[in-house]
Amino acid sequence: MARVVVDVMPKPEILDPQGQAVANALPRLGFEGITAVRQGKHFELEVADDVDDATLAKIAETFLANPVIEDWTVRRVEA
């Protein structure tokens, strides 16, 4: 059994109002020095050992991300 992490982020050219709201709020709340915030999604999957990287990429691209507006990365982590 392997642990797989998929991170999904809005593409750089896509506006990110949630992230911008956080970035704009922090100085008002007394936290200086945070110049940009982008918000995306983080998935943790428990995967059988015989699931290969191509299958994981297909799952990420098809079901976890919207490839029109989002980039995604897949990485295996130690269980």
Next chain:
Amino acid sequence: MARVVVDVMPKPEILDPQGQAVANALPRLGFEGITAVRQGKHFELEVADDVDDATLAKIAETFLANPVIEDWTVRRVEA
């Protein structure tokens, strides 16, 4: 300027209907071997070099996560 990643996940005892919906859908769609999916949030911050880890932890705990129902991790990544 440093790049900081904050991952926010529902605590293990908290139900995660979004993750469960994905986990339930995958076998129907022909993808076997994914036994669990949890969905959380992924933040990428651009941070000035003088912002210390304690400040980042405070930001994560106070503004990015709800510590009643969510766990969070902060890590610095190469720019």
